[in-house]
């Protein structure tokens with residue numbers, strides 16, 4: 001039995017009679033938790049591919065933490081068991097629709113639930129278990145823009161060293177994906193990658209979560225427990241939203257970074273830990289330092305290497321390739337008649353400002369793939385207004401420029417930065433390609449090397 005055949009059972013509220021649940025889960029390896037925090041923690045260790053989510057009628061909405069959790073665990077197949085009263089509410093219907101593999105309403109039929117679980121595990125087992133190799137890791141960061149090409153080059157370079165990396169960028173730009181790639185490209189790739197959202201945990205808990213605790217360290221600590229830093233032994237720890245880390249814990253983190261040892265809460269014994277730390281933030285940490293909410297010494301310690309993920313509106317060349325990528329990624333969920341994006345949808349995508357960045361694009365495409373009634377996705381399906389004639393004209397112009405630039409960048413990459421070869425692939429002369437490179441501001445000498453030092457486009 002592989003660890004992936006384990007089932008993570010998350011009960012939010014008391015929603016299913018224990019006997020039915022036990023019967024439904026018979027024959028499976030199940031880990032029970034009753035909070036999202038615990039679920040996230042366990043999932044990091046288990047990498048389960050199937051989860052059961054038990055919801056009770058008392059749950060308030062909206063459930064931002066639950067949505068964020070489901071988004072983070074998008075690779076998992078969730079089977080939701082819920083009371084009919086929740087199913088009647090648009091909020092829960094939409095949540096099920098977006099995130100779930102299947103659902104059962106209460107009173108649940110144990111035999112049918114057991115069968116659904118078997119089916120989900122069977123499907124999950126078809127997905128490759130191996131870690132993506134190096135090119136695959138870089139390919140999963142989709143985007144032909146100059147800024148992203150530059151970023152891919154940079155992250156390959158930082159993957160090879162041990163120093164901390166500070167990843168900055170607006171929410172939804174792909175910071176976690178960058179962190180995963182840094183880990184996956186490093187020599188630590190077969191050890192754990194653990195991501196902790198410092199903003200999602202109450203300050204009172206985060207200490208024990210990160211550093212672990214001894215038995216009796218605080219009321220309710222009935223067993224000793226290692227923290228997430230220790231759980232990442234040999235691997236990489238991503239501290240997401242590092243700006244939210246309380247000041248007193250910043251001191252502990254600094255000590256850990258300097259001395260590579262930790263103290264569990266309630267313990268006087270230091271434990272050596274070999275973990276590479278990556279930190280991500282969407283706030284300007286230098287400003288936080290100036291305000292006094294972030295320690296300057298920790299800032300410099302974390303900011304040894306910096307990677308900046310630009311907002312999507314500053315790399316519009318990535319829009320359509322990303323939209324296509326998500327269309328392919330969620331192919332199994334799309335309405336059967338659907339073939340792709342209409343021209344109007346492409347124009348609307350090009351005209352929109354994407355304040356929620358790649359996450360917004362992903363969500364809109366995913367929703368559109370289910371909502372579209374015709375053969376092609378329309379702006380409406382994406383929840384976007386059709387581009388007005390002036391905006392459309394600008395957008396069309398933009399789209400032409402973007403397509404040209406994307407084709408050039410792609411052929412240069414394929415040709416290993418050999419301009420003559422890339423020109424042949426594009427069907428233009430070498431001189432024309434040099435002119436186009438200048439027009440688009442793409443550095444011409446060693447394409448990949450130089451692009452890393454070019455200003456973001």
Ligand SMILES: Nc1ncnc2c1ncn2[C@@H]1O[C@H](COP(=O)(O)OP(=O)(O)OP(=O)(O)O)[C@@H](O)[C@H]1O
Nearest residue numbers: 140141142143170171172173174175176177358359
């Ligand atoms: N270049 C990309 N190619 C493919 N998918 C991407 C890309 N960038 C981001 N994504 C996807 O978009 C979603 C949001 O990305 P991610 O969670 O890494 O953003 P983030 O910057 O860490 O956000 P936050 O600051 O809110 O935590 C994820 O599902 C991620 O896989």
